[in-house]
Each structure stands twice: as structure tokens, then as C-alpha cells.
Amino acid sequence: MKLELKDIRKSFGEKEILHGVSFAVESGRALGLLGRNGAGKTTTIRIIMDVFHANSGEIMLDGEIFRPTASQVGYLPEERGLYPKKKVRDQMVYLAMLRGMNKKQANESTVKWLDRLHVSEYIDRNLETLSKGNQQKVQLAATLVGEPQLVILDEPFSGLDPVNAQVLKDVIRELIREGRIVIFSSHQMSYVEEFCEDIAIINHGDVVLSGHLDDIKDTYGRGRKTISADNYSPQELADICREKLSSYAAVERVTKKYVVLELKTQADMWQILDICKQAGVEIHQFGAYEPSLNDIFISCVGDEEPDTEAAKEAV
Incomplete structure (x- = not known):
């Protein structure tokens, strides 16, 4: 599909x-x-x-x-949508029947999903008596009870x-x-x-x-390298890179473990390494940069303020 x-x-x-x-x-x-x-x-x-x-x-x-x-569509909302003062079984059977199951099928599916999510012992308890985590698992079971x-x-x-x-x-x-x-x-x-x-x-x-995550990571990582040192902290290494490598690369960001360099056109990898060694850097790692999804997300929207009016309209 x-x-x-x-x-x-x-x-x-x-x-x-x-x-x-x-x-x-x-x-x-x-x-x-x-x-x-x-x-x-x-x-x-x-x-x-x-x-x-x-x-x-x-x-x-x-x-x-x-x-x-x-x-069949199953939707798990961010805010829980079940009734806190109703029994778990009653709510799930009701929802399954709304989605086209007969009562027997609805009961069987209810038992199946509560068992699969390790909350079957609460089947005849009111939802509000469960912990927050178990309420979330019941909510997911209710999402899947109609086999969407x-x-x-x-x-x-x-x-x-x-x-x-x-x-x-x-x-x-x-x-x-x-x-x-x-x-x-x-x-x-x-x-x-x-x-x-x-x-x-x-x-x-x-x-x-939008697109395949691996392809997006490849695109965002292109032209970037990571470098770390045994004898300098990432921040200290970043300062050295700014001073010594300005003709070859720019410091894009500094993490807890390494520095991300954005390479300039025609940058020579071996020359970058030689300059770092001449500056007394004991290189621990130098290699390709694979951005995290968090890095990609921030690069797309991190500097933008959320549209609060749109958020209000969408509620």
C-alpha cells in the first residue's frame, strides 16, 4: 500500500x-x-x-x-483520549466495535493487545487507577484494537x-x-x-x-569532516582549527566529542592533517561526518520561531 x-x-x-x-x-x-x-x-x-x-x-x-x-485507521494522540473513569475492557471493546468488529472479535482483539503490551492484568480496572506509563500502553492497545x-x-x-x-x-x-x-x-x-x-x-x-533518511544524511554530511584530539578538548581544538586551517576549512560546530569542519573547495585532506600535526595536535579521529537527525532538523527549522497563531488555530 x-x-x-x-x-x-x-x-x-x-x-x-x-x-x-x-x-x-x-x-x-x-x-x-x-x-x-x-x-x-x-x-x-x-x-x-x-x-x-x-x-x-x-x-x-x-x-x-x-x-x-x-x-482502518489507528491514531494514538499525544494527549490521551480514553475515559479515565471507565473500565479498560469496556472502552476497548466499544472502540473495536465502532471500527466494524462484532462483540466476540472485539473481546478477542482487546485481550490480544492488552496481553501483547503487558497490561492484561488491568483489563477490568478503571483507567485512572493505572500509572502514567500503563495508561500510555492501554492507549496504544486501543489504537491497535481495530487492527488498522x-x-x-x-x-x-x-x-x-x-x-x-x-x-x-x-x-x-x-x-x-x-x-x-x-x-x-x-x-x-x-x-x-x-x-x-x-x-x-x-x-x-x-x-x-522529505525523502529517505539515509540519502538525506549523505547529502548533509557531504563536504564535512569530524576531527578530535587526544591532547586537546573539542573547544581547544576548534580554536586551533580556526587559526591554522582557515584556508582549508571552517569550523561549523563543536560537540562534546569532536569538531565538525566544513571543507572549502579543493581542500587537501593530507595537508589538513599535516598542519594539525605541526600544530602539536595528537589526532584521535579524522573522518566523514554523519549528521544526526537532530542536526538536520535544527538546520531546517532551528532558527525559525514557531507560528504560535497557527498553533492556536490548529488546536
Whole structure:
């Protein structure tokens, strides 16, 4: 399956929030939908689910108009949507039946997903009596109880300790292996890197970057090197590089472990190393720079202020 958003535009009153959002996600792969608060992520998700109607543009599933009422969609919101004073079983069975299951199927699916997420012991408890982490796992079970083919996860690791986070990671990997379409939205970039082959970054209602994450990393790493030393801290090394290597490279950034150099045209690697050695630098590492997703995200939107008015409209 392939879900495609084509030139999606959305306005609230006279203010356009989405300015032609386009991206695609295929089954068996996860797409990381990223952006700062107010960027347009939630509005985009709500349009996919037909909570909002786009002013223009199309959403296609395998070349046909996507109709959420005819397709199983599971949505895990950032803010929990279950009823705290209702029993877990009752809520999940009700939701499964809303999605087309009969009562027997709904009960079986409820038991299956609560067991898979290690919260089956709470099946007849009111949700509010559970810990925050277990409430989050029940919320995910409720998202999956209808066996959706399209799964949208918004900050799914919120409130989870490392053990429970691992349970959730295993479930997400299973969903991907089973060929479901997974859209993953989070500000925790390490999780996005772990699951997502593709990303789409939205900023002020525009997709400013999209594509295969490995290809994007290759592009962003091109023309950059990392260097570290045994006898100088990264900051001290950066000062030396600024003084001695100005004709060959510029210091782009300094991390806790190394300095990132942006090479100038026709920079000679061996000459850079010779200059550093002549300056008394005991080189520990010199090699290709692979940017993290966090680096890429900040380079795309880090200097921009979030559109707070757009955020208010999208709530």
C-alpha cells in the first residue's frame, strides 16, 4: 500500500495553515512526520483522518481517493483520549466495535493487545487507577484494537520508562514487518531514527525536507569532516582549527566529542592533517561526518520561531 498526500492546503478563516503539503509513505516502512509546535503536523494528521477537510489537494491510497471511513485507521494522540473513569475492557471493546468488529472479535482483539503490551492484568480496572506509563500502553492497545492498516503515532513514548519503551519499540517493529503504514510523529529524534526510513519535516505549513533518511544524511554530511584530539578538548581544538586551517576549512560546530569542519573547495585532506600535526595536535579521529537527525532538523527549522497563531488555530 502507498499513502500519498498531494498539495494539501488548509486555511482557518483567512489564514492559510498548510501551503501545499506533499509526501508519501509506503506499507512496511515508517515515515517520521516532524516539525516544531505550530508547524502544521497536527493539522496534517487531522486532514488524513478526515477530522478536518482540506481546502484543496488530494490524499490517495494506492492511486484511489483515500476514504478513512472505508479504511482502518489507528491514531494514538499525544494527549490521551480514553475515559479515565471507565473500565479498560469496556472502552476497548466499544472502540473495536465502532471500527466494524462484532462483540466476540472485539473481546478477542482487546485481550490480544492488552496481553501483547503487558497490561492484561488491568483489563477490568478503571483507567485512572493505572500509572502514567500503563495508561500510555492501554492507549496504544486501543489504537491497535481495530487492527488498522494505517497507524498514526503522535509522541507514543511519552511517559514510558526504558523497559516499557522497549515493549513499545517491539510492537512498532512488528507493525512495520506486517506491512502496515506507520506515520510516526515525535520530538524525540532518536526514536524517529530508530524506526523511520523516510522523513518529512514541516515548517510553517510547508514541507521543507522529505525523502529517505539515509540519502538525506549523505547529502548533509557531504563536504564535512569530524576531527578530535587526544591532547586537546573539542573547544581547544576548534580554536586551533580556526587559526591554522582557515584556508582549508571552517569550523561549523563543536560537540562534546569532536569538531565538525566544513571543507572549502579543493581542500587537501593530507595537508589538513599535516598542519594539525605541526600544530602539536595528537589526532584521535579524522573522518566523514554523519549528521544526526537532530542536526538536520535544527538546520531546517532551528532558527525559525514557531507560528504560535497557527498553533492556536490548529488546536
